[in-house]
Amino acid sequence: MKSGSAAAVSFPFPVRLITFPLCGFLYTAVLWMMFAFLPVHLKAQGLSDAMLGTVMGFYSISALVLMIPLGVLSDRVSPKKVLLAGACLLFLHLAGLRTARSGYAFLLLAVLGGLSWAIFQTVLQALFLKVLSPARRGVKIAVFQMGSYLGFGVGPLLAGTLWGDADYVGMLGFALGGAAVLIVLVLTLQDSDPIRFNLGDYREDLRQPRALAFLVVWLIYATHFGVEQTSYTLLMRHDLGFSNAQVGWSFLAVGVWMALMAPVTGRGFDVRQSVIRLLALGLIVSSVFQVLTAFARTLPEMIAVRLLHTTGDVPVILAMGIMTAAFFPQGRLGGHSAVVYAVRTLGVFAGNYAAGWVVPLVGYQGTFVASGTVVFLATLALLPWIKRVLHMSEPSAPEPARPGA
Template identity: 25%
Template sequence: MSLNQSSSHADEHVPLDRFRVGFVLFTIFLFWSAMYVYVPILPVYARGLGASLTVVGLLVGAYGFSQMVLRLPVGVLSDRIGRRRPFLSAGFVAAGLGALGLALAPTPEWLVVARGVVGIAAATWVASTVLYTGFFPPGQMTRAIGLLSFVSGIAQLVATSAGGQIAEQFGSQAAFLSGTAIAAIGLALSFWVPERRANATTPHLRDLVKIAAVPSLLSVSIISALSQYASWASTYAFVPVYADILGANRADLGTLTAASLAAQTIATLMVAPLSHRLGPRPVMVGSLLALALSIAVVPFQTDLLPLALWQALGGFGRGLCQTGLMAAAVRGVDPNRRATAMGVYQAVYAIGMFVGPVTAGMVADNLGLAGAFYASAGLVALGAAMALRSR
């Protein structure tokens, strides 16, 4: 199997069904909303239950741990049965149960367990991504991924903004239970999601190794893992903790996260035109450097407004690099192997989602929050150097 071959399948010539694509995107909007509505308040809520910074890191990292373990098996299983939609439905079930677990957790340790369940939901994103991209020919993959990233970003933006307000007005449990309610609605709609079934394939170990060892896929996966490390160690874990020290309330935490996600969402729509005008490599390097800078300056902020502006810069950089990397991961891959390739890519970057907050929490407990931010910024800069040297 060549990963550089162009697909000759008939679906390249099938006109885009806008209604079906729109329905899939709306369901995906609910999917991400269910998992992000309580994200801004989660680290501070855990601190209120007595969690150390290390435990906060474990809590945020548990989400990535489940994905690190499950995303590749989900991709392989999805290719094996030639189905994507059942995984989307299973994702809604896990998202709802995880949010309910967060609402009922009596201790920080139980929060970690519940957040791990939500990570199981996110692991099904492998199949959902391939379900959606199956409606597009390979030549439109960057555009398709850009639109998918835009809708995902809008969902996260709306959910985090609303979640902060819900928590401020009705309490943290209300934000968690909102996630359960959204997941229930999404589960009902998921049974009506259209699906273009792929040919069932049984990937052999040698094929799996061959896919994982492709230099271009391996390179973009490692760079993505470094950017995810920094993003989850900062924006989703310890920037909220730092903002709490500055006096932020729950609504402020939602606004702070929303500033990052708004810029990220805008950036997803600019990847294709910027890459066409400037070339993919300059866009990638510049976006990673912007992300690194936005993290390195956090310890110097003494007010929420400039902190939000720097977070917006980081979100813009993250939106550019993650969209470009995801498109590169599946471009040119045989449609019957895309879920496996996407599983490899997402499993590798999930390592960053897990290791980032966990190690940053340990660093923060020993060297302070500033040390955690500097270490994260340094790793993103390493990713920029890798992107600069990549072919």
């Protein structure tokens, strides 16, 4: 085999697009530096479990308000400019958290942070998919997702380590520095040309039976993310007595594992082209080990069960990215990515809110049992429908991909 062919096999990702996973890494790292220990900080400020769950839920629900309009806007104007606004909002949000003390102040900041979260979750992936060619799509999307996985692992570890020498507010100073770097990095992204569509075009795309099935599954699955946001760190800190550094190491192990799994899973899809297998097996594995998380007692046990849990998460998240690219026309991916993430965000909020109210009844461990059971039973119930409607043919009259991606 020629050396050029070997290089293409070993790294089938366009170098000119490498800033996309880098932005995903930096945004997620900064976000989780803040998020991982925010519940602990809120408890230290005297907030009740119900108010804590509401604050965490406000990050999700506030994102819903403008997520779809922002997605459609990114189809009609420069997506890079929208991302730049999101990076600036992240910076302001982190600066505000350093001074907030009351529950209402945290609620207002959650709205600001939720808007930034909405922009990055929606527009970064939509812009990436717009400039990406369909060839070897699975592994390319997986490499893009690797950035976020590594950020998810590195952010909490940095926060836990820095908190050992400072406090939460002091640690946020380092997160602010990361947000400033992100603003600069966004300026290097490749942009796409705005394209105007009637709103009715989006509606017709979403009437596909496969799109509806995709969104229903995504909604139910996303509820477990909300439970994790609200209960995971508190389970380790309050119930199991882990140190901040140990909490950080657990996040790092999961993030690195997901990053390693992503390209392997993506290449497996490119070979087999079976999104239903990815989705169904992933949902079952994820939900079973979500339940078993409640029974971990030591750090090695917690890391082991969470690695097995995320062995299910990686193919589900990859399948969702693949289906977003395959089900909807390229020029309208901003609006449709927003719909996908709005549904996910609604699920996360439901998990946040439910966990906040259920914790006094069943404890942090019980929330993991409940959320895993819900996803497992829903998967079994919906599997016949999934098999019937989730096919992978491209949308009609797809717009041409940009060359060289």
